[in-house]
Amino acid sequence: MEFDLIHRHFATPFSALAQANGGTVIAGIGDDCAALRPAANHVLYVSTDTLVESVHFFTTDVPAVVGWKSLVSNLSDLAACGANPLGFTLNLSLPHVEEAWLASFSSGLLEAAAQYNCPLVGGDTTSAGTNLLKTISITVFGQAVGTHTGFHRSLARADDEVWVSGTPGLARLGLLLEYQCRGQLDRCCEPSSLQRVEALLGVLPEALKNSACQALQRPLPRLELGQRLHGVARACLDLSDGLSGDLLHITKASNLRAVLSLTALQALWLRKWPELSEHIDADSLLETLVFTTLEGGDDFELCWTCPSGQRAAKVAAGVAQSCVGKLEAGEGVWLMQHQDSEPIRLESRSYVHFSQGLT
Amino acid sequence: MEFDLIHRHFATPFSALAQANGGTVIAGIGDDCAALRPAANHVLYVSTDTLVESVHFFTTDVPAVVGWKSLVSNLSDLAACGANPLGFTLNLSLPHVEEAWLASFSSGLLEAAAQYNCPLVGGDTTSAGTNLLKTISITVFGQAVGTHTGFHRSLARADDEVWVSGTPGLARLGLLLEYQCRGQLDRCCEPSSLQRVEALLGVLPEALKNSACQALQRPLPRLELGQRLHGVARACLDLSDGLSGDLLHITKASNLRAVLSLTALQALWLRKWPELSEHIDADSLLETLVFTTLEGGDDFELCWTCPSGQRAAKVAAGVAQSCVGKLEAGEGVWLMQHQDSEPIRLESRSYVHFSQGLT
Incomplete structure (x- = not known):
């Protein structure tokens, strides 16, 4: 949800509404999921996303991959709240009925649904009128057991590890490899880093290439890890x-700064x-790897903060976990290049829609 | 949700998934709302709708009216299940940021949200890419108290009253009045009935005109009535x-036929x-009124069946209620024109998207 636009038009009466509704709403706009408490000891999590053809996925993408990722990106929001999936709804707005596209899209979508026990419970399919691009909206519901009410962004503390x-x-x-295949690497690289990225992609081992394509096309929601992070x-x-x-x-929600190592x-x-x-260019290649991927999304890996020194509380969940930084007084996200150097501030260039309209 | 398309591509594994998820899903695709039972004594209802500019609303519609109706159409689905609103999510796909449209749309939307205690808890606003039409998806959540699990379409019985x-x-x-205003009455009338509809609209009293415009532009979700229908x-x-x-x-879900009076x-x-x-043409005008409105939607009035002879169970809820027919063995929807005449079968011409693609 684009914050400025949403807050300007939709968010003002939120707190009043939340109160009016008997205090049901625990968390609303702004977190990965909304959280509602319809009954004691029961927290309902809701997350929703819209994908527009050509904006969020390529027209040439395999529809099954689009289907898988559409649901997984929402399941990932549940994972980030430590919630378990209950079900989801699907809204499709289609320029025309393409049986082959629908068959492939639904196979990928329902494969993710089956794998993560998240049944499709309803939806709406409409004509897109004269719109030529498909629009996909998915809303997913989940719940957490007991008294867990999510990991709010404002709960981080100074000295927490990241x-x-x-x-x-x-x-x-x-994604870089995919653009390289299409001969369009310049579309997702700064001109100044193009040469270094090309050099990097040229020496990547096949196994890492496969692993990167897998991460792009078939990301996994870290639902089990999210569960295990309760209390951690x-x-x-x-x-x-x-x-x-x-x-x-x-860092914004908690009024802190993050220093990545x-x-x-x-x-x-x-x-x-x-x-x-x-490798003879190990340092340069590593630097390129880190810097070109720092701003890359769609991983659906989890990032969390926890009190330092509790490494024993590290949770096993079939996925590697690493401490990559710490939080401290200040603001922004910084990178410490060497043990004794001053951190440098990273400017976020995360993907922003309507960037021209909003800024 | 368009049944054929959805069932062809998305519905097959539903029952398996519902079972896999610990029996959480009570009702899925096909009813007004999906119903999930995340915990004992707690039923969660979910309904979702997509509105596309020019398909579901006019580009020239007052955005506040579009906002009001977007939420109310979903609240109405909750009402039809006897559920109370908990909150909703909003997905907007916009060709560009139009502050004036957003300000008006959100005012109507949030007015409905405030009036029916249904806070906006999250959402997603995205660029529509090269799509020129706005797409609005809303997903609403509600719950019912106690053991009420909705009024399923298959629960109607022979001899029930409608x-x-x-x-x-x-x-x-x-809507007819609005098309008349635009000089486009022929767009929503059969050619054979155009003359009679024009005659009818020509003699409508102002009060009824206002009431009809109100019903179109500011329909009310019958949430209180839905609550009172529990057990009825x-x-x-x-x-x-x-x-x-x-x-x-x-009638399809219950394998019965409905005979309207x-x-x-x-x-x-x-x-x-x-x-x-x-009026001198009372009979003809009344017939035109009934026949031209039988197929008209967007009222968001409720229609329910209940055992006959229990008129004492009629529920007061600030809205008039009327028995308009009954159910019996057979199929389809029929109209009895006179006490002793044979009913005639009504063909449904309710609005179907993709009609060419699906039939």
């Missing part, structure tokens, strides 16, 4: 917009590509 | 597609327009 699952940025690497994490979100951009949400981020990549350390 | 609230078709009358109604739905079309859903339907209109009975 943890991530998997290798954030891996899907971005997949303070703030948590999913990396749909990239580490630097998403972490900024936590370049060494820790490099270690994530070395775990995926151990031979890199022996 | 009841309606208000004056179904009033919004259709408003068997099957219930809201008249979003018109009496003849919506009643067909009940022309006399009872005429009585509804005479209640709104008592002087009509003294």
